[in-house]
Amino acid sequence: MLDQQTADAISQGIGTVEPFIAPLNPLIPLVLGIVQQGIEQEPKLEVTLRALFSKQTVTSEDFDAAIAHIQATIYEKLVPKTDLPKPQV
Amino acid sequence: MRNPITLAIALWMSVFAACFVLFAGCQGCKSSAQTAYVVGQTTTITVEGAMGLWGEYVAQKHPGVAVEQKVKTAYDQYRAADIALLTAGKAMLEAQKAGDAAKQTAAQIAWHEAEAALTASAGQVYALLRELGVKLP
Numbered sequence: 001m002l003d004q005q006t007a008d009a010i011s012q013g014i015g016t017v018e019p020f021i022a023p024l025n026p027l028i029p030l031v032l033g034i035v036q037q038g039i040e041q042e043p044k045l046e047v048t049l050r051a052l053f054s055k056q057t058v059t060s061e062d063f064d065a066a067i068a069h070i071q072a073t074i075y076e077k078l079v080p081k082t083d084l085p086k087p088q089v
Numbered sequence: 090m091r092n093p094i095t096l097a098i099a100l101w102m103s104v105f106a107a108c109f110v111l112f113a114g115c116q117g118c119k120s121s122a123q124t125a126y127v128v129g130q131t132t133t134i135t136v137e138g139a140m141g142l143w144g145e146y147v148a149q150k151h152p153g154v155a156v157e158q159k160v161k162t163a164y165d166q167y168r169a170a171d172i173a174l175l176t177a178g179k180a181m182l183e184a185q186k187a188g189d190a191a192k193q194t195a196a197q198i199a200w201h202e203a204e205a206a207l208t209a210s211a212g213q214v215y216a217l218l219r220e221l222g223v224k225l226p
Contacts, residue, residue, distance in 0.1 A: 048134070052127060078137060
């Protein structure tokens, strides 16, 4: 189960930025549920989330790392048993 | 005793309501670049979590190439939107550091466009996975 401290951290983190993300509001219960499932499968995700929401400053390198992660996380990485043809390198 | 998730959602919603009142008039109170970073990262974690469930589903049920292609297309659209949002966030940060008001405005416009695209594309991934039978919360 998602513990209260993590739920608080997420709530505070998202709550602080709320005016910017109002369009995302309808997705919040779903997001929280998926995060909970993720933590059950991968407990270190909770640490990642806490670090994210308690981060005081953000740098260009943080953005570069986040973008590089998304670029590297192709469909085949998340769905290793896919029946799709392997992407050409 | 109430379900912890129900409690968490209730807490989340109440924090939203309180913060809306507190922060609606001062969006500049929080660095907008930091906002972009947190939103981008939270969406990344959530969509990748949902796609992990899809990966388990595919391993068990092998829904077929056409179905998988649909999900892959939706996932790639989400990735493009998340990268656009983070790129806009980085531009906001750099414009802020340089004290360039025109660039800050341009970056904020790009951020708002990217935010709308990210909301739509992430929502599309969740809707598609649900439609295909993945048990999302």
